[in-house]
Structures are given as C-alpha cells and as structure tokens.
Amino acid sequence: MSLQNPVFIPGPTNIPDSLRKACDMPTMDHRSTDFADILHPALKGVKEILKSKTADIFIFPSTGTGGWETAISNTLAAGDSVLAARNGMFSSRWIEMCQRYGLKVKVIDLPWGEGLPADRYHEILAADKAHEIKCVLATHNETATGVCSDIAAVRQAIDEAKHPALLFVDGVSSIGSIDFRFDEWKVDIAVTGSQKGFMLPAGLAILGLSQKALARTSTAGLNPAFFNIRDMADNYASNAYPYTPPIGLLQGLKTSCQMLLDEGLHQVFARHHRIAEGVRRAVKAWSMPLCAMSPNLYSDTVSAIRTPEGFNSTDIVTHAANKYGVAFGVGLGQVAGKVFRIGHLGSLTDVMALSGIATAEMCMVDLGLDIKLGSGIAVAQDYYRTDH
Numbered sequence: 601m602s603l604q605n606p607v608f609i610p611g612p613t614n615i616p617d618s619l620r621k622a623c624d625m626p627t628m629d630h631r632s633t634d635f636a637d638i639l640h641p642a643l644k645g646v647k648e649i650l651k652s653k654t655a656d657i658f659i660f661p662s663t664g665t666g667g668w669e670t671a672i673s674n675t676l677a678a679g680d681s682v683l684a685a686r687n688g689m690f691s692s693r694w695i696e697m698c699q700r701y702g703l704k705v706k707v708i709d710l711p712w713g714e715g716l717p718a719d720r721y722h723e724i725l726a727a728d729k730a731h732e733i734k735c736v737l738a739t740h741n742e743t744a745t746g747v748c749s750d751i752a753a754v755r756q757a758i759d760e761a762k763h764p765a766l767l768f769v770d771g772v773s774s775i776g777s778i779d780f781r782f783d784e785w786k787v788d789i790a791v792t793g794s795q796k797g798f799m800l801p802a803g804l805a806i807l808g809l810s811q812k813a814l815a816r817t818s819t820a821g822l823n824p825a826f827f828n829i830r831d832m833a834d835n836y837a838s839n840a841y842p843y844t845p846p847i848g849l850l851q852g853l854k855t856s857c858q859m860l861l862d863e864g865l866h867q868v869f870a871r872h873h874r875i876a877e878g879v880r881r882a883v884k885a886w887s888m889p890l891c892a893m894s895p896n897l898y899s900d901t902v903s904a905i906r907t908p909e910g911f912n913s914t915d916i917v918t919h920a921a922n923k924y925g926v927a928f929g930v931g932l933g934q935v936a937g938k939v940f941r942i943g944h945l946g947s948l949t950d951v952m953a954l955s956g957i958a959t960a961e962m963c964m965v966d967l968g969l970d971i972k973l974g975s976g977i978a979v980a981q982d983y984y985r986t987d988h
C-alpha cells in the first residue's frame with residue numbers, strides 16, 4: 601500500500617499537516633461553550649469563502665452527496681418539478697437523486713464535455729408560464745469532465761425569464777478553489793463537502809442557504825429527519841447540534857477557512873488557475889485533447905484528458921498506482937476508459953504539480969503511447985518559472 605502524497609485525484613485532496621493536527625482533538629463536551637468557539641468561526645469562515653453576507657450556513661456530518669440530499673429534501677415536495685442539465689457523472693447523480701425522491705426532473709441532455717446551456721435554461725423557464733419548475737440545479741464544476749460552467753449566466757437566464765425558481769448549485773469541486781459568488785449570483789443553495797477545496801478528510805456536508813431557500817424549509821419539504829435544516833438552525837441558536845457533531849472535523853474546517861482567507865481568496869484562485877494552466881500546457885504538448893469542449897469551460901481544479909482511440913485510459917491510473925504509487929482519477933460513466941483525470945485542487949504547489957505531470961508522462965511512455973519524456977514537463981516548467 602502506498603500512502604504517498606501528493607495525490608492527483610480530484611478529491612479527496614492532500615491534507616496539509618496543519619489541518620491534520622487541527623482535526624486531532626481530545627474529546628470535548630459538545631454542549632459546552634468551548635464548542636461554540638469552534639462552530640461559529642467555522643460557519644463564519646464558510647460564509648466568507650462563499651462571498652456572502654446573507655447566507656445561513658449549515659454543516660452536517662456527511663459528504664457532498666448528503667448536502668444535495670439536504671438541499672432537495674428540505675425545500676421541495678414530492679411531485680415538484682425541477683430543471684437540470686446532464687453533462688457528466690455528478691450532474692447525473694443529482695438528477696437520479698431527485699427522481700428517487702419522486703420529483704419531476706426536466707432534463708437537458710448534453711454531450712459530456714459541454715457546459716451548462718444558459719440559453720436552454722432560459723427557453724424552458726420562459727415557457728413555464730405556470731411556474732411549475734420550483735428549482736434549477738446547476739453543477740458549477742463537473743468533476744467527471746473537467747468542465748466549469750458559468751453560474752452568473754444561469755442566474756441571468758432565470759432572471760430574464762422572470763421565473764421564481766430557486767437556484768441550487770453544486771460547488772463541491774469549486775468552492776474554496778474557484779471563485780464562487782453566492783450573493784452576486786443570487787444562489788439559493790450552495791453545496792460542498794470537506795474533502796476537496798477545504799483540504800480535509802471527507803465527513804462534512806457544507807451548505808449555504810439564501811433567506812428565500814430558508815423560508816421554503818418551513819413550508820415545503822419532504823420532511824427529512826437527519827438532514828433537517830430547521831432542527832439544525834434551532835440547535836445552532838444554542839451552540840449545539842441535534843446530535844453529536846464531528847468536532848475534530850469542525851475544528852479542521854475552522855482552521856481551513858482561516859488558512860484560505862489568510863492566503864487570500866484571490867490568491868487561492870490565482871494559484872489554482874496557474875497550476876491548472878501548467879497542466880493544460882503539458883497536455884497540449886502531449887497532443888491529447890481535454891474532454892472539456894472549449895477553453896472557456898476549462899476547469900481550474902481538474903483536467904479530464906482524452907486518450908487515443910483503442911487505448912484504455914484506466915490503464916494509466918492503474919499503472920501509476922502500481923508502479924509509482926501515485927493516484928490519478930479514472931474516467932467515470934460515459935467517459936470510463938476514455939479519459940483519465942489529473943486533479944489539481946486543494947493543497948498543491950507548482951512543484952507538486954510537476955511531479956504529477958512527470959508521473960503521467962512516465963506512465964504513458966511505459967504503456968506505449970507516442971509521447972516524448974519531458975515534453976509536457978518542459979512546457980509546464982517554462983510556464984511555472986515565469987510570473988503570472
């Protein structure tokens with residue numbers, strides 16, 4: 601077994617030592633005032649990272665998927681209609697979850713590698729005169745394809761259609777790594793988890809709710825028990841949880857937010873962009889296309905790289921793990937065997953990224969792909985050694 605870091609999967613991401621230490625705590629009474637000193641700074645930190653002054657933050661012991669479930673089950677009722685686009689594995693899973701809950705999902709099917717189609721959202725919402733659609737689901741960063749969509753454009757589509765639907769955004773692989781503007785985009789629910797941009801172990805579902813979404817939790821809802829927003833809100837008022845909170849992870853989250861804010865959000869996003877750009881230049885030097893269909897869709901947290909026809913991309917991932925002890929991401933769903941993914945988010949530097957690029961190169965040469973050792977590395981080095 602290799603526990604060698606860095607990993608190049610798009611989550612869970614590398615955990616910095618400071619965060620590992622922050623999570624390592626003795627037992628604490630979770631009804632004590634000491635807990636309030638962990639909970640409230642964590643909530644406040646998340647709010648700042650979402651660039652929001654208005655959101656209420658909720659943190660459940662769960663993962664991003666539990667965060668979606670929280671969003672859906674607290675605000676919608678069986679039979680409600682929602683609008684969603686399917687352009688990868690994660691957007692597909694949102695849709696399936698809604699269907700399991702008995703919601704009617706109006707699906708816009710897109711080729712994987714495409715971004716969210718604001719024009720199609722607009723068209724469908726404008727035609728929904730009866731306002732049957734209660735919410736629009738948008739995956740900000742589709743981790744399966746390395747596609748980052750324009751959420752501001754989705755918001756504009758809803759507004760221009762003069763439609764009251766809520767906007768729910770999956771920011772699991774963007775929040776804390778790519779600019780996310782909760783207030784400016786008038787997001788109603790943003791969802792993420794602890795193990796991606798926040799650089800922590802998995803275990804927390806993190807949500808931001810607008811006041812509009814919050815109001816919906818008292819009137820609508822599938823009446824969830826564990827993931828109940830109102831129970832959580834009531835308990836936060838007395839510095840507690842409706843059940844035993846994962847204090848170590850919350851302490852980690854408090855520290856993680858502080859780390860990101862100390863670095864400066866602008867710097868954090870710029871670092872992700874620079875690292876991603878170096879990876880993309882290397883990929884270009886290998887003459888391999890990205891799954892993302894155009895440069896405006898390129899994700900700064902993950903690159904999904906298409907391998908040549910007839911080659912099984914999963915072999916790269918297996919070989920990297922077995923021979924070099926390095927983790928890359930496999931292709932998921934429709935693009936399984938067709939792409940491999942280099943995750944480049946969280947606790948990562950240019951130099952760490954170079955090790956991933958170099959490893960990918962060795963694997964591809966080992967497996968007989970027509971790539972010259974050092975070709976990608978050289979362009980990435982050249983990019984990283986100059987200021988951007």
Ligand SMILES: *Cc1c(COP(=O)(O)O)cnc(C)c1O
Nearest residue numbers: 663664665690741743772773793
């Ligand atoms: C990782 C991820 C999820 C799933 O989150 P879990 O924490 O694994 O439940 C959902 N959406 C996106 C975009 C992701 O990257």
